[in-house]
Amino acid sequence: MTTPSGKLPAETRFAVVRQRLEQFEPLPGWHAWAYEFALFVFKQGWACLFGALMLALLVGTHLFYPTDAPIARYDFLTLSALAIQVGMLGFRLETWSEAKVILAFHIVGTVMELFKTAHGSWIYPEPSLLRIGGVPLFSGFMYAAVGSYIARVWRIFDFRFSHYPPLWTTWILGVAIYINFFAHHWLPDIRLGLFAAMFVLFARTRVWFSVWRQPRWMPLLVGWLLVALFIWFAENLGTFARAWAYPNQLHVWAFVPPAKLGAWYLLMYISFVLVSWVAKVREPSDGTGAR
Numbered sequence: 001m002t003t004p005s006g007k008l009p010a011e012t013r014f015a016v017v018r019q020r021l022e023q024f025e026p027l028p029g030w031h032a033w034a035y036e037f038a039l040f041v042f043k044q045g046w047a048c049l050f051g052a053l054m055l056a057l058l059v060g061t062h063l064f065y066p067t068d069a070p071i072a073r074y075d076f077l078t079l080s081a082l083a084i085q086v087g088m089l090g091f092r093l094e095t096w097s098e099a100k101v102i103l104a105f106h107i108v109g110t111v112m113e114l115f116k117t118a119h120g121s122w123i124y125p126e127p128s129l130l131r132i133g134g135v136p137l138f139s140g141f142m143y144a145a146v147g148s149y150i151a152r153v154w155r156i157f158d159f160r161f162s163h164y165p166p167l168w169t170t171w172i173l174g175v176a177i178y179i180n181f182f183a184h185h186w187l188p189d190i191r192l193g194l195f196a197a198m199f200v201l202f203a204r205t206r207v208w209f210s211v212w213r214q215p216r217w218m219p220l221l222v223g224w225l226l227v228a229l230f231i232w233f234a235e236n237l238g239t240f241a242r243a244w245a246y247p248n249q250l251h252v253w254a255f256v257p258p259a260k261l262g263a264w265y266l267l268m269y270i271s272f273v274l275v276s277w278v279a280k281v282r283e284p285s286d287g288t289g290a291r
Helices: 014-022 030-047 049-064 073-090 096-118 138-156 167-183 191-202 220-240 260-275
Strands: 160-162 206-210 215-219
Touching: 014 030, 030 049, 030 138, 049 073, 049 138, 049 220, 073 096, 073 138, 096 138, 096 167, 096 260, 138 220, 138 260, 167 191, 167 260, 191 220, 191 260, 206 220, 215 220, 220 260
Parallel strands: none
Antiparallel strands: 160 206, 206 215
């Protein structure tokens, strides 16, 4: 993709690599399909960069962090996450717009963490100095990793949407979902109603994305489910690494129940709406997704 002047966009270093890969000419037939799939995997991996580095830090420090280290493991994770963020901006691996999304997610996530840990939903079992109450500061970066992925994949795949509902309705639903994460501790849990409202709003919505030359699409509700599944898998690795623990994991590790997928699906929706704050919700250039 080039600018009107014919020059490559300067937002990130990835733009140069992406253009070179997209200009490659494989043999027709299954070779082209295989190349498009490989390009899809590469772009997804690039979008996951921040989250993948954070997950590697969680597992790596769990297995290899020395017990006599001068700083606590959680504090090392916080400083490392901050260094990754600064490095990605400094080396133009991330845009400032994406950094704003990460900051918003850090704030939203930390507020939720403070509330949930106070009510015993999960705990952070290791000591640390860089914390607010019972919440180490690296935890906000875990939410930020989700926001980073959505913002980056939105840009990398040039998301377009057909039959997207009015933006004000998506924000109202997002606020209701966020409030329910807190209010269900005292009031009836209305998540089933929230799922129903999400289905009503987005049942017809398709997300169009460009992997290579031919635009592809999938139902947006399905796309959110796939990402929620990936987050659930990452959460299992995170709890295995003792980054945090649910009450049933305090003495011996166990898989996070699949029922948590519902909570992650709702969080995925909040994440998507927050990213739409800085990313444009655009329609396909014609009614069919061709651009």
